[in-house]
Amino acid sequence: MSSDLTIDDVQALVTRAPFHRWLGLTVTAVHDDGIELTAKWREDWVVNTEHGYTHGGVLAALIDLAADWAMVKQTGRGVPTVDLRVDYHRPARRGDLNARGKVIRSGRQFATAEAQIFDAEGKLLASGRGTYLTAPPL
Amino acid sequence: MSSDLTIDDVQALVTRAPFHRWLGLTVTAVHDDGIELTAKWREDWVVNTEHGYTHGGVLAALIDLAADWAMVKQTGRGVPTVDLRVDYHRPARRGDLNARGKVIRSGRQFATAEAQIFDAEGKLLASGRGTYLTAPPL
Amino acid sequence: MSSDLTIDDVQALVTRAPFHRWLGLTVTAVHDDGIELTAKWREDWVVNTEHGYTHGGVLAALIDLAADWAMVKQTGRGVPTVDLRVDYHRPARRGDLNARGKVIRSGRQFATAEAQIFDAEGKLLASGRGTYLTAPPL
Amino acid sequence: MSSDLTIDDVQALVTRAPFHRWLGLTVTAVHDDGIELTAKWREDWVVNTEHGYTHGGVLAALIDLAADWAMVKQTGRGVPTVDLRVDYHRPARRGDLNARGKVIRSGRQFATAEAQIFDAEGKLLASGRGTYLTAPPL
Numbered sequence: 001m002s003s004d005l006t007i008d009d010v011q012a013l014v015t016r017a018p019f020h021r022w023l024g025l026t027v028t029a030v031h032d033d034g035i036e037l038t039a040k041w042r043e044d045w046v047v048n049t050e051h052g053y054t055h056g057g058v059l060a061a062l063i064d065l066a067a068d069w070a071m072v073k074q075t076g077r078g079v080p081t082v083d084l085r086v087d088y089h090r091p092a093r094r095g096d097l098n099a100r101g102k103v104i105r106s107g108r109q110f111a112t113a114e115a116q117i118f119d120a121e122g123k124l125l126a127s128g129r130g131t132y133l134t135a136p137p138l
Numbered sequence: 139m140s141s142d143l144t145i146d147d148v149q150a151l152v153t154r155a156p157f158h159r160w161l162g163l164t165v166t167a168v169h170d171d172g173i174e175l176t177a178k179w180r181e182d183w184v185v186n187t188e189h190g191y192t193h194g195g196v197l198a199a200l201i202d203l204a205a206d207w208a209m210v211k212q213t214g215r216g217v218p219t220v221d222l223r224v225d226y227h228r229p230a231r232r233g234d235l236n237a238r239g240k241v242i243r244s245g246r247q248f249a250t251a252e253a254q255i256f257d258a259e260g261k262l263l264a265s266g267r268g269t270y271l272t273a274p275p276l
Numbered sequence: 277m278s279s280d281l282t283i284d285d286v287q288a289l290v291t292r293a294p295f296h297r298w299l300g301l302t303v304t305a306v307h308d309d310g311i312e313l314t315a316k317w318r319e320d321w322v323v324n325t326e327h328g329y330t331h332g333g334v335l336a337a338l339i340d341l342a343a344d345w346a347m348v349k350q351t352g353r354g355v356p357t358v359d360l361r362v363d364y365h366r367p368a369r370r371g372d373l374n375a376r377g378k379v380i381r382s383g384r385q386f387a388t389a390e391a392q393i394f395d396a397e398g399k400l401l402a403s404g405r406g407t408y409l410t411a412p413p414l
Numbered sequence: 415m416s417s418d419l420t421i422d423d424v425q426a427l428v429t430r431a432p433f434h435r436w437l438g439l440t441v442t443a444v445h446d447d448g449i450e451l452t453a454k455w456r457e458d459w460v461v462n463t464e465h466g467y468t469h470g471g472v473l474a475a476l477i478d479l480a481a482d483w484a485m486v487k488q489t490g491r492g493v494p495t496v497d498l499r500v501d502y503h504r505p506a507r508r509g510d511l512n513a514r515g516k517v518i519r520s521g522r523q524f525a526t527a528e529a530q531i532f533d534a535e536g537k538l539l540a541s542g543r544g545t546y547l548t549a550p551p552l
Contacts, residue, residue, distance in 0.1 A: 019193040022182040044160040055157040056219045057202050061195020081194045085499045087221045087526045089519040105503040112501045131359050223361045225388045227381040243365040250363045269497050295469040298458040320436040331433040332495045333478050337471020357470045359501045
């Protein structure tokens, strides 16, 4: 079931999406049941200019895609998100973000995966989980 | 409890955030318990260039902020998101998006609000809900 | 797509489950895209004997089943729950509970439905939504 | 911050609730940031008599309370649940259930905790997370 995709293969797949390029994504590790990525900070992310907080929507996007691509060795691609839950633990300040995705349970029709977002010092900023469609389209 | 904020006031508050400007947000209505906004499509949103699908992270961001700002008459500002749930109903194709946020229940410590995202034809693309912190910081 | 099930038919289907009997469920209305039920209070529900609060797990069960059975005209039965979100708005005190379920979006592979729980005075105690599997088992 | 509660102390606190007694809860371990419990199967849990499946509402209740009581060393008691997410991974068949709760992030106003439910063979049946109110009532 597990494919032979390398980090470079996954980076190439990820980079095809304009939204992923806007997020400045670099794939730093690909595991059988997980993935690690870095997103490059940009001013466009900011919701509060005084404190430089990154908008929760950017964190939600990173949670979604890290959980989704955690399954890339099985799916060979990003798959449709059915639903998503995100918990915000600490404000995200200016700076690149690290995301880790991990499969919780993968089935033939759908899968559950989780993800965590860390700042450069390794502090947990947000975490969450989603349901992903692994069945072929009807 | 309900403030005298006009649409123009809320638009001015919303526009201060670089992320909101990147989303091209226009506030089209402000109710006592809700808000309506439009986001202007941009190529950066796309996850799948073949079909022109907008990334779910953009929809999640719109769900979050529409639910958050649904309470603006009570809060006078965007408030911290505690957690968020998003359900994806249909692929979002190229085009501007309409978001509606509505308060479900507002308390002194936290509030629950929900939001829906529609395309230009009024089709429901995504919906969700979040928990928001209404208590003053400790 | 919509079946000819009556309230009595749905009541009979619901009552087959021991857990539903334990909840004392009465089906009070069946709509094309929704359902209404009442659950009969019992001492076993209580988490806090001083205040007589009903445990959130009982409310979660009612949210789940009201959302699930909201689709009964399409599904003809209860279907597997993929995931569930519940928001708690007010403590539930001693007394029967009313639950309303409503379909948000129904597809061929899965559906999203929501539900609300009210006390006897019509106060909203909890609400939530879930993803349900509508595809035939693989 | 961490209290001196023993397993027996926590068992005594848990057992005060009629709902917890109905679930047949035994506390098997208490950690600084977590808890382990067993729930004793009963016929009342069943949703499908043919296959003997336990209703998802029972699993949701166990997820909620295991996540909630994961913080007992900090909170000294069960605390109000703000919201809950549950993911269902496999059908739960007749038999006792094991639940493990773990704190993800605990703050002065609210905390996030997660939980997993296993069958007697250690198979993961369900998992989830919730937001809990750790602030004193206003």
